[in-house]
Each structure stands twice: as structure tokens, then as C-alpha cells.
Amino acid sequence: MEQNNKIAWVFPGQGSQSVGMEADLLDLPLGKMKFQQAEEILGWSVVDVCQNPDEQVSRTLYTQPSLYVIESILVDLLHHRGNQPQLVAGHSLGEYVALYAAGVFDFATGLQLVKRRAELMDSASGGQMAALMKFDRNQLEEQLAQTPNVVLANDNSPLQAVISGTPEAVDEVVNNVKARRVAKLNVSGAFHSPMMKEAAAEFQKVLDAAQLQDAQIPVLSNVDPSPATDATTLKNRLQQQITGQVRWREISLRLPEEGIEKVIEVGPGNVLTGLIKRTCSELTLENISNAASMH
Template identity: 65%
Template structure:
């Protein structure tokens, strides 16, 4: 039997209507109801009717957590992963699936994370596609308040920092495409230090258990199961870079032959395809697609 990794997308993968086909499933109904108690608003209502709110960090992150965890639980009735990883917010779903914390504890973490990130204004992020990595690294090294936030693939990265610093980098670097992102702050950069410090206190109150499958973390893409290690890496995540390119490269090194992306869209399988060849890639975006998964 081939070794399988489950991967979970983060903010930016959300889509209006996601999770709609989950609403009639009894196990999903319970989760949606519990989520409403914790959040004070309806995930299903936001996902179905409010595209503007769904695009806001405050709502995006809890909605993705609820939908992706429900999908993962459905697949887990038939098979289990050999390894898990998630992109930014997706790491929280990966940790839940690995049994590191309880579902409600994870949602409370995501709720507070979203609140802190929503309020961390004053920064800017931009994606670069088709760029010279050596040139970009040199420019970033010479520019205060600008960092590599998401190393997604050899051809696509996201930079983060102050508006002035990001504009300076964009004016100097050569790239096929330069896309400013519609986000509220400079996520995955030192400018998130204040929010990260506050979030560290929240994390301290949540009990982490040893993972039942290895986890590749964003800030340190080396497989780990130890509770303290995984919590420390999560503490660093808000200010640290998402090293997704290295996670993709680590998959075959871990003996992974098959990757299932669980959640809306197909961003992660697309990035993995460009980085690590020879892997069987699948996507589960709906309840119907959970039935197509064959281990």
C-alpha cells in the first residue's frame, strides 16, 4: 500500500459555496452547530451567502478550519494518512487530524488567530511569479522590513513587510508577474510580533498531545510528532516563513507516493506538482469527492 500524505490549504483557497454539500450530513451538522456556539456566527451562512465576509481574515480562517476538518473526518472513516501538513492556517487542520488537540480547542485557536491577524494592520504582501530567486534574496537582504513570507515553489513566492519596503522590492525585482495581495497585514513577517506574542499566551492554555502521524510544519519542514516541538513551531508560525517548497520536497524523502489535498481549490497539489515529480495527486473539495478516495 502506498504511503499517503494529507495536505490542507490556507487562506486564499476559500470559495463561496464551500461546504454546502456537507450540511445534510449528521456528523457535519453537529460540527456546524458547535462552531456557531464558539464563534457567535454561522459558518454555513457565511460560506453560502456572504462572499465579502468570507474574504475577510476574521471569517475566512474559521470557515476553512470547519469545512476542511469535516472533510478530513469523512475520509478518516475509510483510511488514515501516513503524514500531514498544511499551508499557514492549514497547519491547524493538520494538527487536528494528527490528534494533537481537540476539535473545539483548535477552532478556538483559529478564532483568536483570525482576530489578531485581522487587527494587525499597516503591512502589505505581494506575490511574485517567474522571478530570479538569487536576485530576490539579494534585494530582500538589502531591504529593511521586507521578508520572504511564503516560499511556495521555485516559481512562486510571497513577500511581506511595510508598504514602503514592499514597493521598494517590487520596483527592483524582475518577475513575470507581481501581484499585491488583498490582506490586512504583513502576515508571516516580524511585523506580526505583537500579535504573535499575544497568541503565544493563548497557545499556552491549550493542551497539545503527541501526534499520531508525523507533521511537517511550516517553519521547520522536518517530520515531528512530539507535542512540545509542534507547539513551539506553531508559536513561530505567525512571524515565520511558510516553507512550502521544502515541505513538497520532503514528501518523497519521507516515502510518500500519494498526496491528497483536502479543502477548496487545488492550490497545494498544483504547487507540489511543480516541485516534486512522480507523486500521485488527488483533491477532495466536497463530500462527494470523499467517496472517490481509494487507498
């Protein structure tokens, strides 16, 4: 592998899942082993969920663990081939895979955290999230400042943002901001907002009990896009993530500042490379969505 240019691995979160995304990992001994281990931890089969034609994979409870398992297997395959990034980051759920890739916890510890996170987020109700494409940023910031119960949840790129809050507050903002397109997200709760406070408090208990090591590679976190390797720092950032903003636009901008030249999105779809391209067009982008896409 070319070691001369600095590479970052980034990991997508909820919204990148698709039926059949596990397909070519099933034939690999490593894949089989990890799917088996995951089933023992979860009490259900990621493979069955991914093969279910009724989009079971798009329910938060199943989406998050399934993405974690599949992306972790891809990380293992990359490591087996001698690949190592110089920096990692993940979008929301993807941050857990980034921490796994950086050696902060083992596969099982990460999956147990993700399982609990998915359960808590899946049971959240009464919230709404909406994505705005090609919007007026100043107008959005003004509107959010004067509307209670709604926040900027994901600052994804200069052209895309997600707001989160009560359905009434989300509607009010959406109706008063010019945007090319608005899409309500298919989630039950107002993720990455103060409405997730109870879930965050519950999650803290599991996180407190988890063993985290210092990262072997710097991690850019959602709530703080500065590189960190200290286990306590990374744990605190994870804790804030459930109620905090996903600052993906700033993560994208940080990559070239850290000397990164190439970004590989490891996981299904190409959401993150699309967002990074709109923020930092000079970076070389690649997608590894399955075993076949590795060379």
C-alpha cells in the same frame, strides 16, 4: 483503501476559500453537528458566512475559522471511511487542520486557537503582502537582503513566492525584481513577518493554555519541514508560525524523501497540489474539496 503506497494529506490555508464551499457538507449529520458546534464557539455561523454573496468569507476574521471547520469535517469523513495518511502538513492556517488530523488536539481546541489567531491577524494593519510568479530567485534574495522591513513570507514553489512587510519596502523589492507577474494580496497585515510580533505575543497566551497531545502521525510544520510528533515541539512551531516563513517548497521536497508517493489535498481549491506539482512532478496528486469528491 490501498495501503501499499504511502500517502500524505495536505491542507490549504487562506486564499483557497470560496463562496458556497460548505454546500454538500450541510446534508450530512456529521457536517450539521460540526457547524452547530462551531457556531457555539465562534458566536457566528460558518454556513451563513460561506453563503454570503458579498465575499464575507474572504475577510481574515472569517476565512481562517471557516476553512478550519470545513477541512476538519472532511478529515472526519475520511477517518470514518477508514482512511489514514502516513504524514500531514498544512499551509499556514492549514497547519491547524493537519494537527487536528494527527490527533494533536480536538476540534474545539483547534477552533478556539484559530478563532484567536484570525482575530489577531485581522486586526493587524499597516502591512502589505505581494506574490511573485516566475521570478528571479537570486535577484529576490539579494533585494530582500538589502531592503529593511520586508521578508520572504511564503516560499511556495520554485516559481512562486510571497513577500511581506511595509508597503514601501514591498514596493521597492517588487520594482527591482524580474517576475512574470506580481499580485498584491488582499490582506491588512504583513503576515509571516516580524511585523506580526505583537500578535504572536498575544497568541502565545492562548497557545500556552491549550492542551496538545503528541501527534499520532508525523507533521511537517511551516517553520520546520522535518517530521515531528512531540507535542511541545509542535506547539513551539505553531508559536513561531505567525512571524515565521511558510517553507512550503521545502515541505514539498521533503514528501518524496519520506517515502510519500501520493498527496491528497483536503480542502477547497487546488492551490497546494498545484505548488507540489511544480516542485515534485513525480508524486501522484488528488483533491478532496467536498464530500462528493470522496470515493
